[in-house]
Amino acid sequence: KLTLDTLLDLASKPGWALRALGGRKTFGNLAGHIKGGEGAGGVQTLSKWTASQFDPTLNWEDVAWIKQQWGGKLILKGILDVEDAKLAVQSGADAIVVSNHGGRQLDGAMSSIEALPAIAEAVGDQIEVWFDGGIRSGQDVLKAVALGARGTMIGRAFLYSLGAMGGEGVSQMLEIMHKELDVSMALTGTKDIKDVGPQILVR
Structure with missing residues:
Protein backbone atom coordinates (compact mmCIF):
# COMPACT_ATOMS: atom_id res chain seq x y z
CA LYS A 1 0.00 0.00 0.00
CA LEU A 2 1.18 3.52 -0.73
CA THR A 3 1.36 5.24 2.64
CA LEU A 4 3.26 8.34 3.71
CA ASP A 5 6.01 6.13 5.13
CA THR A 6 6.24 4.18 1.86
CA LEU A 7 6.42 7.36 -0.22
CA LEU A 8 9.13 8.81 2.02
CA ASP A 9 11.07 5.56 1.78
CA LEU A 10 10.80 5.55 -2.02
CA ALA A 11 11.81 9.24 -2.17
CA SER A 12 14.97 8.46 -0.21
CA LYS A 13 15.97 5.79 -2.77
CA PRO A 14 14.94 7.11 -6.20
CA GLY A 15 17.35 4.92 -8.19
CA TRP A 16 16.13 1.74 -6.56
CA ALA A 17 12.49 2.87 -6.89
CA LEU A 18 12.83 3.42 -10.66
CA ARG A 19 14.44 0.02 -11.15
CA ALA A 20 11.92 -1.79 -8.90
CA LEU A 21 8.77 -0.10 -10.17
CA GLY A 22 9.59 0.38 -13.82
CA GLY A 23 9.16 -2.21 -16.56
CA ARG A 24 7.90 -5.74 -16.73
CA ASP A 55 15.50 -36.59 -17.15
CA PRO A 56 13.41 -39.63 -16.12
CA THR A 57 15.96 -42.03 -17.63
CA LEU A 58 18.72 -41.13 -15.13
CA ASN A 59 19.89 -44.07 -13.02
CA TRP A 60 22.67 -45.08 -10.62
CA GLU A 61 25.04 -45.92 -13.47
CA ASP A 62 24.79 -42.27 -14.52
CA VAL A 63 25.82 -41.23 -11.00
CA ALA A 64 28.89 -43.47 -11.22
CA TRP A 65 29.68 -42.00 -14.67
CA ILE A 66 29.39 -38.43 -13.33
CA LYS A 67 31.72 -39.34 -10.47
CA GLN A 68 34.26 -40.71 -12.96
CA GLN A 69 34.04 -37.67 -15.26
CA TRP A 70 34.12 -35.16 -12.42
CA GLY A 71 36.98 -36.68 -10.47
CA GLY A 72 36.18 -34.59 -7.41
CA LYS A 73 33.94 -35.09 -4.42
CA LEU A 74 30.38 -36.09 -5.28
CA ILE A 75 27.54 -35.39 -2.86
CA LEU A 76 24.00 -36.66 -3.47
CA LYS A 77 21.12 -34.74 -1.90
CA GLY A 78 17.59 -36.01 -1.46
CA ILE A 79 18.16 -39.48 -0.01
CA LEU A 80 15.23 -40.74 2.10
CA ASP A 81 15.45 -44.48 1.51
CA VAL A 82 17.90 -47.05 2.94
CA GLU A 83 18.23 -48.85 -0.39
CA ASP A 84 19.05 -45.57 -2.17
CA ALA A 85 21.68 -44.83 0.47
CA LYS A 86 23.32 -48.21 -0.17
CA LEU A 87 23.22 -47.61 -3.93
CA ALA A 88 24.83 -44.20 -3.37
CA VAL A 89 27.72 -45.96 -1.63
CA GLN A 90 28.07 -48.38 -4.56
CA SER A 91 27.98 -45.51 -7.07
CA GLY A 92 31.10 -43.99 -5.51
CA ALA A 93 29.47 -40.93 -3.96
CA ASP A 94 31.48 -39.35 -1.15
CA ALA A 95 28.51 -38.13 0.91
CA ILE A 96 24.75 -38.21 0.94
CA VAL A 97 22.33 -35.62 2.25
CA VAL A 98 19.23 -37.03 3.94
CA SER A 99 16.64 -34.52 2.74
CA ASN A 100 13.07 -34.29 1.51
CA HIS A 101 13.86 -30.88 -0.03
CA GLY A 102 11.74 -29.07 2.52
CA GLY A 103 8.70 -31.16 1.59
CA ARG A 104 8.42 -29.31 -1.74
CA GLN A 105 8.85 -32.29 -4.05
CA LEU A 106 6.51 -35.03 -2.84
CA ASP A 107 3.65 -34.05 -0.61
CA GLY A 108 3.34 -36.61 2.17
CA ALA A 109 6.95 -37.85 1.99
CA MET A 110 8.48 -38.72 5.33
CA SER A 111 10.44 -36.05 7.13
CA SER A 112 14.22 -36.00 6.86
CA ILE A 113 14.67 -36.52 10.61
CA GLU A 114 12.41 -39.60 10.47
CA ALA A 115 14.48 -41.14 7.66
CA LEU A 116 17.90 -40.30 9.15
CA PRO A 117 18.47 -43.04 11.79
CA ALA A 118 17.83 -46.04 9.52
CA ILE A 119 19.98 -44.58 6.73
CA ALA A 120 22.87 -43.75 9.06
CA GLU A 121 22.76 -47.23 10.54
CA ALA A 122 22.59 -48.92 7.12
CA VAL A 123 25.65 -47.20 5.62
CA GLY A 124 27.75 -46.89 8.79
CA ASP A 125 31.17 -45.39 8.03
CA GLN A 126 31.08 -46.26 4.33
CA ILE A 127 29.94 -42.77 3.39
CA GLU A 128 29.41 -39.43 5.12
CA VAL A 129 25.79 -38.79 6.03
CA TRP A 130 24.67 -35.17 6.20
CA PHE A 131 21.27 -33.87 7.25
CA ASP A 132 19.01 -31.21 5.78
CA GLY A 133 15.63 -30.07 7.00
CA GLY A 134 14.42 -27.81 9.76
CA ILE A 135 17.71 -26.92 11.42
CA ARG A 136 16.99 -23.66 13.23
CA SER A 137 19.08 -23.97 16.41
CA GLY A 138 22.16 -25.55 17.92
CA GLN A 139 19.92 -28.07 19.67
CA ASP A 140 18.51 -29.11 16.27
CA VAL A 141 22.10 -29.78 15.16
CA LEU A 142 22.65 -31.88 18.28
CA LYS A 143 19.54 -33.98 17.62
CA ALA A 144 20.57 -34.66 14.01
CA VAL A 145 24.09 -35.67 15.08
CA ALA A 146 22.60 -37.92 17.80
CA LEU A 147 20.60 -39.70 15.10
CA GLY A 148 23.64 -40.35 12.91
CA ALA A 149 24.42 -37.21 10.89
CA ARG A 150 28.05 -36.15 10.45
CA GLY A 151 26.96 -32.59 9.65
CA THR A 152 23.89 -30.50 8.97
CA MET A 153 22.80 -27.89 6.46
CA ILE A 154 21.35 -24.60 7.66
CA GLY A 155 19.98 -23.05 4.48
CA ARG A 156 17.03 -21.04 5.73
CA ALA A 157 18.70 -19.88 8.93
CA PHE A 158 21.62 -18.70 6.80
CA LEU A 159 19.41 -16.93 4.25
CA TYR A 160 17.16 -15.26 6.84
CA SER A 161 20.22 -13.96 8.68
CA LEU A 162 21.82 -12.77 5.45
CA GLY A 163 18.61 -11.02 4.41
CA ALA A 164 18.20 -9.35 7.78
CA MET A 165 21.73 -8.16 8.51
CA GLY A 166 24.04 -9.21 5.68
CA GLY A 167 27.34 -10.92 6.51
CA GLU A 168 27.19 -9.71 10.10
CA GLY A 169 23.82 -11.42 10.50
CA VAL A 170 25.25 -14.73 9.28
CA SER A 171 28.17 -14.42 11.72
CA GLN A 172 25.77 -13.72 14.58
CA MET A 173 23.55 -16.64 13.61
CA LEU A 174 26.53 -19.01 13.60
CA GLU A 175 27.66 -17.73 16.99
CA ILE A 176 24.17 -18.23 18.43
CA MET A 177 23.97 -21.76 17.01
CA HIS A 178 27.43 -22.56 18.37
CA LYS A 179 26.44 -21.38 21.86
CA GLU A 180 23.16 -23.30 21.72
CA LEU A 181 25.01 -26.45 20.67
CA ASP A 182 27.61 -25.96 23.39
CA VAL A 183 24.98 -25.45 26.13
CA SER A 184 22.86 -28.37 24.88
CA MET A 185 25.90 -30.66 24.92
CA ALA A 186 26.79 -29.54 28.43
CA LEU A 187 23.25 -30.17 29.67
CA THR A 188 23.31 -33.68 28.20
CA GLY A 189 26.69 -34.39 29.82
CA THR A 190 28.59 -34.48 26.53
CA LYS A 191 32.02 -32.88 26.15
CA ASP A 192 32.91 -33.95 22.61
CA ILE A 193 30.61 -33.88 19.56
CA LYS A 194 32.08 -37.28 18.60
CA ASP A 195 30.52 -38.76 21.73
CA VAL A 196 27.01 -37.60 20.82
CA GLY A 197 24.68 -40.49 20.11
CA PRO A 198 21.09 -41.67 20.53
CA GLN A 199 21.70 -42.13 24.26
CA ILE A 200 21.12 -38.38 24.80
CA LEU A 201 17.63 -38.50 23.31
CA VAL A 202 14.29 -39.40 24.84
CA ARG A 203 12.19 -41.20 22.23
Whole structure:
Protein backbone atom coordinates (compact mmCIF):
# COMPACT_ATOMS: atom_id res chain seq x y z
CA LYS A 1 0.00 0.00 0.00
CA LEU A 2 1.18 3.52 -0.73
CA THR A 3 1.36 5.24 2.64
CA LEU A 4 3.26 8.34 3.71
CA ASP A 5 6.01 6.13 5.13
CA THR A 6 6.24 4.18 1.86
CA LEU A 7 6.42 7.36 -0.22
CA LEU A 8 9.13 8.81 2.02
CA ASP A 9 11.07 5.56 1.78
CA LEU A 10 10.80 5.55 -2.02
CA ALA A 11 11.81 9.24 -2.17
CA SER A 12 14.97 8.46 -0.21
CA LYS A 13 15.97 5.79 -2.77
CA PRO A 14 14.94 7.11 -6.20
CA GLY A 15 17.35 4.92 -8.19
CA TRP A 16 16.13 1.74 -6.56
CA ALA A 17 12.49 2.87 -6.89
CA LEU A 18 12.83 3.42 -10.66
CA ARG A 19 14.44 0.02 -11.15
CA ALA A 20 11.92 -1.79 -8.90
CA LEU A 21 8.77 -0.10 -10.17
CA GLY A 22 9.59 0.38 -13.82
CA GLY A 23 9.16 -2.21 -16.56
CA ARG A 24 7.90 -5.74 -16.73
CA LYS A 25 9.26 -8.27 -14.25
CA THR A 26 11.08 -11.24 -15.75
CA PHE A 27 12.99 -14.30 -14.55
CA GLY A 28 16.32 -12.58 -15.13
CA ASN A 29 18.45 -15.49 -13.95
CA LEU A 30 16.85 -17.68 -16.64
CA ALA A 31 17.03 -15.16 -19.48
CA GLY A 32 18.47 -16.84 -22.55
CA HIS A 33 17.48 -20.32 -21.33
CA ILE A 34 13.75 -19.98 -21.95
CA LYS A 35 12.59 -20.30 -25.55
CA GLY A 36 11.78 -16.88 -26.98
CA GLY A 37 14.22 -14.97 -24.80
CA GLU A 38 13.87 -12.96 -21.65
CA GLY A 39 10.39 -12.91 -20.17
CA ALA A 40 8.86 -14.72 -23.16
CA GLY A 41 5.84 -16.82 -22.36
CA GLY A 42 5.82 -15.96 -18.68
CA VAL A 43 5.19 -18.58 -16.01
CA GLN A 44 3.80 -21.21 -18.40
CA THR A 45 6.98 -21.23 -20.48
CA LEU A 46 9.06 -21.25 -17.30
CA SER A 47 7.11 -24.28 -16.08
CA LYS A 48 7.75 -26.15 -19.35
CA TRP A 49 11.44 -25.25 -19.25
CA THR A 50 11.75 -26.43 -15.65
CA ALA A 51 10.01 -29.73 -16.48
CA SER A 52 12.44 -30.26 -19.38
CA GLN A 53 15.39 -30.15 -16.96
CA PHE A 54 14.36 -33.45 -15.34
CA ASP A 55 15.50 -36.59 -17.15
CA PRO A 56 13.41 -39.63 -16.12
CA THR A 57 15.96 -42.03 -17.63
CA LEU A 58 18.72 -41.13 -15.13
CA ASN A 59 19.89 -44.07 -13.02
CA TRP A 60 22.67 -45.08 -10.62
CA GLU A 61 25.04 -45.92 -13.47
CA ASP A 62 24.79 -42.27 -14.52
CA VAL A 63 25.82 -41.23 -11.00
CA ALA A 64 28.89 -43.47 -11.22
CA TRP A 65 29.68 -42.00 -14.67
CA ILE A 66 29.39 -38.43 -13.33
CA LYS A 67 31.72 -39.34 -10.47
CA GLN A 68 34.26 -40.71 -12.96
CA GLN A 69 34.04 -37.67 -15.26
CA TRP A 70 34.12 -35.16 -12.42
CA GLY A 71 36.98 -36.68 -10.47
CA GLY A 72 36.18 -34.59 -7.41
CA LYS A 73 33.94 -35.09 -4.42
CA LEU A 74 30.38 -36.09 -5.28
CA ILE A 75 27.54 -35.39 -2.86
CA LEU A 76 24.00 -36.66 -3.47
CA LYS A 77 21.12 -34.74 -1.90
CA GLY A 78 17.59 -36.01 -1.46
CA ILE A 79 18.16 -39.48 -0.01
CA LEU A 80 15.23 -40.74 2.10
CA ASP A 81 15.45 -44.48 1.51
CA VAL A 82 17.90 -47.05 2.94
CA GLU A 83 18.23 -48.85 -0.39
CA ASP A 84 19.05 -45.57 -2.17
CA ALA A 85 21.68 -44.83 0.47
CA LYS A 86 23.32 -48.21 -0.17
CA LEU A 87 23.22 -47.61 -3.93
CA ALA A 88 24.83 -44.20 -3.37
CA VAL A 89 27.72 -45.96 -1.63
CA GLN A 90 28.07 -48.38 -4.56
CA SER A 91 27.98 -45.51 -7.07
CA GLY A 92 31.10 -43.99 -5.51
CA ALA A 93 29.47 -40.93 -3.96
CA ASP A 94 31.48 -39.35 -1.15
CA ALA A 95 28.51 -38.13 0.91
CA ILE A 96 24.75 -38.21 0.94
CA VAL A 97 22.33 -35.62 2.25
CA VAL A 98 19.23 -37.03 3.94
CA SER A 99 16.64 -34.52 2.74
CA ASN A 100 13.07 -34.29 1.51
CA HIS A 101 13.86 -30.88 -0.03
CA GLY A 102 11.74 -29.07 2.52
CA GLY A 103 8.70 -31.16 1.59
CA ARG A 104 8.42 -29.31 -1.74
CA GLN A 105 8.85 -32.29 -4.05
CA LEU A 106 6.51 -35.03 -2.84
CA ASP A 107 3.65 -34.05 -0.61
CA GLY A 108 3.34 -36.61 2.17
CA ALA A 109 6.95 -37.85 1.99
CA MET A 110 8.48 -38.72 5.33
CA SER A 111 10.44 -36.05 7.13
CA SER A 112 14.22 -36.00 6.86
CA ILE A 113 14.67 -36.52 10.61
CA GLU A 114 12.41 -39.60 10.47
CA ALA A 115 14.48 -41.14 7.66
CA LEU A 116 17.90 -40.30 9.15
CA PRO A 117 18.47 -43.04 11.79
CA ALA A 118 17.83 -46.04 9.52
CA ILE A 119 19.98 -44.58 6.73
CA ALA A 120 22.87 -43.75 9.06
CA GLU A 121 22.76 -47.23 10.54
CA ALA A 122 22.59 -48.92 7.12
CA VAL A 123 25.65 -47.20 5.62
CA GLY A 124 27.75 -46.89 8.79
CA ASP A 125 31.17 -45.39 8.03
CA GLN A 126 31.08 -46.26 4.33
CA ILE A 127 29.94 -42.77 3.39
CA GLU A 128 29.41 -39.43 5.12
CA VAL A 129 25.79 -38.79 6.03
CA TRP A 130 24.67 -35.17 6.20
CA PHE A 131 21.27 -33.87 7.25
CA ASP A 132 19.01 -31.21 5.78
CA GLY A 133 15.63 -30.07 7.00
CA GLY A 134 14.42 -27.81 9.76
CA ILE A 135 17.71 -26.92 11.42
CA ARG A 136 16.99 -23.66 13.23
CA SER A 137 19.08 -23.97 16.41
CA GLY A 138 22.16 -25.55 17.92
CA GLN A 139 19.92 -28.07 19.67
CA ASP A 140 18.51 -29.11 16.27
CA VAL A 141 22.10 -29.78 15.16
CA LEU A 142 22.65 -31.88 18.28
CA LYS A 143 19.54 -33.98 17.62
CA ALA A 144 20.57 -34.66 14.01
CA VAL A 145 24.09 -35.67 15.08
CA ALA A 146 22.60 -37.92 17.80
CA LEU A 147 20.60 -39.70 15.10
CA GLY A 148 23.64 -40.35 12.91
CA ALA A 149 24.42 -37.21 10.89
CA ARG A 150 28.05 -36.15 10.45
CA GLY A 151 26.96 -32.59 9.65
CA THR A 152 23.89 -30.50 8.97
CA MET A 153 22.80 -27.89 6.46
CA ILE A 154 21.35 -24.60 7.66
CA GLY A 155 19.98 -23.05 4.48
CA ARG A 156 17.03 -21.04 5.73
CA ALA A 157 18.70 -19.88 8.93
CA PHE A 158 21.62 -18.70 6.80
CA LEU A 159 19.41 -16.93 4.25
CA TYR A 160 17.16 -15.26 6.84
CA SER A 161 20.22 -13.96 8.68
CA LEU A 162 21.82 -12.77 5.45
CA GLY A 163 18.61 -11.02 4.41
CA ALA A 164 18.20 -9.35 7.78
CA MET A 165 21.73 -8.16 8.51
CA GLY A 166 24.04 -9.21 5.68
CA GLY A 167 27.34 -10.92 6.51
CA GLU A 168 27.19 -9.71 10.10
CA GLY A 169 23.82 -11.42 10.50
CA VAL A 170 25.25 -14.73 9.28
CA SER A 171 28.17 -14.42 11.72
CA GLN A 172 25.77 -13.72 14.58
CA MET A 173 23.55 -16.64 13.61
CA LEU A 174 26.53 -19.01 13.60
CA GLU A 175 27.66 -17.73 16.99
CA ILE A 176 24.17 -18.23 18.43
CA MET A 177 23.97 -21.76 17.01
CA HIS A 178 27.43 -22.56 18.37
CA LYS A 179 26.44 -21.38 21.86
CA GLU A 180 23.16 -23.30 21.72
CA LEU A 181 25.01 -26.45 20.67
CA ASP A 182 27.61 -25.96 23.39
CA VAL A 183 24.98 -25.45 26.13
CA SER A 184 22.86 -28.37 24.88
CA MET A 185 25.90 -30.66 24.92
CA ALA A 186 26.79 -29.54 28.43
CA LEU A 187 23.25 -30.17 29.67
CA THR A 188 23.31 -33.68 28.20
CA GLY A 189 26.69 -34.39 29.82
CA THR A 190 28.59 -34.48 26.53
CA LYS A 191 32.02 -32.88 26.15
CA ASP A 192 32.91 -33.95 22.61
CA ILE A 193 30.61 -33.88 19.56
CA LYS A 194 32.08 -37.28 18.60
CA ASP A 195 30.52 -38.76 21.73
CA VAL A 196 27.01 -37.60 20.82
CA GLY A 197 24.68 -40.49 20.11
CA PRO A 198 21.09 -41.67 20.53
CA GLN A 199 21.70 -42.13 24.26
CA ILE A 200 21.12 -38.38 24.80
CA LEU A 201 17.63 -38.50 23.31
CA VAL A 202 14.29 -39.40 24.84
CA ARG A 203 12.19 -41.20 22.23
